[in-house]
Amino acid sequence: MKRVSFSDQRCSLAQALEVIGEWWTLLIIREAYFGTRRFSDFQSRLGIARNVLSDRLDRLVENGLLQREPASPGAKRVHYRLTDKGRNLVTVVVALVQWGDRWVSGPENAPIRMVDRATGAEIGDVQVRSQDGRPLAFHDIGLQPGPGADQAIHERFQETVTNDGAVRWRIRRHMAE
Amino acid sequence: MKRVSFSDQRCSLAQALEVIGEWWTLLIIREAYFGTRRFSDFQSRLGIARNVLSDRLDRLVENGLLQREPASPGAKRVHYRLTDKGRNLVTVVVALVQWGDRWVSGPENAPIRMVDRATGAEIGDVQVRSQDGRPLAFHDIGLQPGPGADQAIHERFQETVTNDGAVRWRIRRHMAE
DNA sequence: CGGTATCCCATTTGATACTG
DNA sequence: CAGTATCAAATGGGATACCG
Numbered sequence: 001m002k003r004v005s006f007s008d009q010r011c012s013l014a015q016a017l018e019v020i021g022e023w024w025t026l027l028i029i030r031e032a033y034f035g036t037r038r039f040s041d042f043q044s045r046l047g048i049a050r051n052v053l054s055d056r057l058d059r060l061v062e063n064g065l066l067q068r069e070p071a072s073p074g075a076k077r078v079h080y081r082l083t084d085k086g087r088n089l090v091t092v093v094v095a096l097v098q099w100g101d102r103w104v105s106g107p108e109n110a111p112i113r114m115v116d117r118a119t120g121a122e123i124g125d126v127q128v129r130s131q132d133g134r135p136l137a138f139h140d141i142g143l144q145p146g147p148g149a150d151q152a153i154h155e156r157f158q159e160t161v162t163n164d165g166a167v168r169w170r171i172r173r174h175m176a177e
Numbered sequence: 178m179k180r181v182s183f184s185d186q187r188c189s190l191a192q193a194l195e196v197i198g199e200w201w202t203l204l205i206i207r208e209a210y211f212g213t214r215r216f217s218d219f220q221s222r223l224g225i226a227r228n229v230l231s232d233r234l235d236r237l238v239e240n241g242l243l244q245r246e247p248a249s250p251g252a253k254r255v256h257y258r259l260t261d262k263g264r265n266l267v268t269v270v271v272a273l274v275q276w277g278d279r280w281v282s283g284p285e286n287a288p289i290r291m292v293d294r295a296t297g298a299e300i301g302d303v304q305v306r307s308q309d310g311r312p313l314a315f316h317d318i319g320l321q322p323g324p325g326a327d328q329a330i331h332e333r334f335q336e337t338v339t340n341d342g343a344v345r346w347r348i349r350r351h352m353a354e
Numbered sequence: 355c356g357g358t359a360t361c362c363c364a365t366t367t368g369a370t371a372c373t374g
Numbered sequence: 375c376a377g378t379a380t381c382a383a384a385t386g387g388g389a390t391a392c393c394g
Contacts, residue, residue, distance in 0.1 A: 035348050231357060
């Protein structure tokens with residue numbers, strides 16, 4: 001059966017997965033970070049089937065993560081280059097690589113080191129932070145209904161106002177109540 | 178045909194995708210962040226088929242992102258709770274949500290706000306940073322062969338030593354040379 | 355409630371052959 | 375080189391029925 005489209009889910013996570021959730025997509029993006037631009041280089045380095053690659057590249061261009069440009073001025077041959085939208089995914093990729101290094105492969109097996117160009121030192125761990133830069137641990141992050149929250153989302157939250165007028169949101173653990 | 182297993186790819190990104198690359202997996206993790214613990218709550222909130230959910234939960238437990246525990250002491254009913262390994266993915270999820278908010282949905286449509294519990298202010302953008310906390314833009318990040326680099330990886334880099342003895346790595350754009 | 359077992363279809367994927 | 379076209383196999387996913 002057709003998988004439910006995530007696009008009707010409001011969550012940005014689902015929306016993002018709609019774009020990059022395909023198996024190969026992030027690996028293609030990663031290859032692009034490496035500077036790979038040509039069809040055949042993507043193909044041989046990733047070991048991906050040509051038709052699948054073709055399809056994924058099309059979709060990535062369509063979605064604005066990659067752009068096609070003439071390999072040399074006037075040539076019909078094209079290169080695939082990252083757009084800002086694609087480049088902006090670097091946080092996700094780095095976070096994912098670091099997670100994989102830490103919990104799956106083990107840091108000692110990391111095939112790639114990512115360094116700060118300016119100093120040559122390894123980059124830091126990607127972290128969630130407050131706007132003023134304090135690292136936030138899992139439990140420091142609170143959830144609230146956002147500007148685009150629909151009925152279903154609102155139903156999952158319970159709003160309470162404390163004595164001093166501050167507003168708190170609590171997440172309902174179970175719907176039935 | 179059988180899809181190539183990413184596990185034989187050295188890259189931690191591929192390894193991570195092996196664990197969480199499945200369509201539903203990250204959404205289940207997100208639900209767990211919301212505090213969802215029961216099978217039926219996952220099911221009804223995500224709208225996922227029961228057998229698929231069953232399979233994904235099994236795999237998540239197998240891979241150590243979730244753990245099963247008795248719903249109440251002595252009960253046979255179980256809850257699914259995040260492990261540290263699962264919780265640690267929060268960076269990835271937040272980065273992905275923020276990317277989706279920014280590039281796909283538009284921030285004004287964000288159904289969920291993530292705030293710093295201590296202040297109630299929105300959390301900051303997840304960023305790649307140097308170890309001493311400077312934000313690193315895409316081009317500030319350099320790549321080098323890591324401790325687990327194999328022959329194939331090494332071949333993609335060219336090592337050069339500058340006059341003053343510093344070592345630089347350059348990525349070969351094309352293999353043939 | 356919390357699953358498991360079956361069944362079946364849609365999609366993805368890889369291999370191969372072909373084209374400009 | 376840079377794809378497109380076609381095809382078969384594997385898998386993912388949904389629906390439904392069943393069970394303790």
